[in-house]
Amino acid sequence: MSIRDIRNTRQKTAIREAFAEANRPLSPEEALRSAQQLHPGVGIATVYRNIQTLVEEGWLQPVELPGDATRYEVAGKKHHHHFQCNECGKLYDLEGCAAQSKPKLPRGFRASGHEFFVYGTCAACIPARQ
Amino acid sequence: MSIRDIRNTRQKTAIREAFAEANRPLSPEEALRSAQQLHPGVGIATVYRNIQTLVEEGWLQPVELPGDATRYEVAGKKHHHHFQCNECGKLYDLEGCAAQSKPKLPRGFRASGHEFFVYGTCAACIPARQ
DNA sequence: ATGATAATGGTATATCATTATCATAGCGAA
DNA sequence: TTCGCTATGATAATGATATACCATTATCAT
Numbered sequence: 001m002s003i004r005d006i007r008n009t010r011q012k013t014a015i016r017e018a019f020a021e022a023n024r025p026l027s028p029e030e031a032l033r034s035a036q037q038l039h040p041g042v043g044i045a046t047v048y049r050n051i052q053t054l055v056e057e058g059w060l061q062p063v064e065l066p067g068d069a070t071r072y073e074v075a076g077k078k079h080h081h082h083f084q085c086n087e088c089g090k091l092y093d094l095e096g097c098a099a100q101s102k103p104k105l106p107r108g109f110r111a112s113g114h115e116f117f118v119y120g121t122c123a124a125c126i127p128a129r130q
Numbered sequence: 131m132s133i134r135d136i137r138n139t140r141q142k143t144a145i146r147e148a149f150a151e152a153n154r155p156l157s158p159e160e161a162l163r164s165a166q167q168l169h170p171g172v173g174i175a176t177v178y179r180n181i182q183t184l185v186e187e188g189w190l191q192p193v194e195l196p197g198d199a200t201r202y203e204v205a206g207k208k209h210h211h212h213f214q215c216n217e218c219g220k221l222y223d224l225e226g227c228a229a230q231s232k233p234k235l236p237r238g239f240r241a242s243g244h245e246f247f248v249y250g251t252c253a254a255c256i257p258a259r260q
Numbered sequence: 261a262t263g264a265t266a267a268t269g270g271t272a273t274a275t276c277a278t279t280a281t282c283a284t285a286g287c288g289a290a
Numbered sequence: 291t292t293c294g295c296t297a298t299g300a301t302a303a304t305g306a307t308a309t310a311c312c313a314t315t316a317t318c319a320t
Binding site: 135139142171172175179 | 294295296297298299300301
Binding site: 158182199 | 277278280286
C-alpha cells in the first residue's frame with residue numbers, strides 16, 4: 001500500500017482516450033461527450049476532476065483563449081498555435097509558428113512568450129455555408 | 131426634445147477621458163479607478179453602462195484576451211496587437227503586426243483574421259524585480 | 261471473494277464578470 | 291426656477307465555468 005492509491009477506472013480511461021484521439025484541444029464539455037461514447041454515464045464533475053489531475057500530472061495542458069472556455073490538449077507537443085472555427089467553435093492545432101522571431105516591443109519591455117490565434121472556417125464547416 | 135435625450139454627465143465625461151488618456155486598453159475596473167480620479171463616486175455599473183454605449187457608438191472596441199477580463203480601447207487604430215505584463219497585468223498596444231502574412235492552415239481551412247499576444251514584463255515592472 | 265477506501269454521479273454551491281433593478285440625483289429644455 | 295425624464299449608484303440577479311459535497315459505486319491488494 002502506497003501513500004496514495006490511484007485506481008484505474010473506465011471513466012478515467014475514457015477521458016484520457018478522448019483527449020488522445022482528438023488530435024486537437026477539447027473543452028470539458030467536448031471531452032464529456034467524447035468520453036460518453038466510450039463509457040456512457042460519465043459525469044461532468046468527473047471530467048473536471050480528471051482534467052485537473054491530468055494537468056497536475058503534466059499529461060494535459062490548458063489552452064486559454066479569448067472569450068471562450070478553456071480547452072485542454074495533450075502536453076509535450078512542440079511549439080504551435082491554434083485555429084478556431086467561427087462556425088462550430090472547434091479549436092485546431094496549427095503546425096509551426098507564424099510569429100516573427102522578434103516582435104518590436106516598447107522601450108524597456110521584456111518578452112517571455114506569445115500566443116497566436118487564427119480565426120476562420122474549418123474544412124468541415126465550409127460546405128455548409130455554400 | 132429629440133426621440134432620445136442623451137445627457138452629458140460628469141461621469142460620462144470622466145469615463146471617456148479615462149480611455150482617451152490611457153493610450154492602452156483598459157478593463158472596466160481600470161476605467162473605474164481612472165474615472166474616479168476625475169469624478170469621485172463613479173460607480174462600476176455606470177462604467178459598464180457607458181462602455182456598452184461607447185462600443186455601440188463605435189467609439190470603443192472590445193479586446194478579448196485569454197484567461198483575463200475583456201479590455202476596451204478607443205476604436206479606429208490601425209491593425210495592431212497587444213502585450214500583457216505578467217507582473218501588473220496591464221495590457222499595452224504593440225505597433226504593427228508580428229504575424230506572417232500567410233500562416234499555413236490545414237487543408238480546406240479558410241482564415242478570416244488573427245490575434246497575437248505577447249507576454250512578458252513591462253518597463254514599469256522590471257526595476258521592481260531586480 | 262472480501263473489504264478498505266478511492267472514484268464517481270448528481271447536484272448544490274463558489275467564483276467572477278456582467279447585467280438588471282429601482283429609488284434618487286441632477287441634466288437641460290422651457 | 292421649474293419639472294420631466296435620463297443617468298446614476300448601490301446592490302441584487304444573472305450566466306458561464308468550475309469546484310464542493312456526499313451518498314453510492316467500484317477498484318484492487320489481500
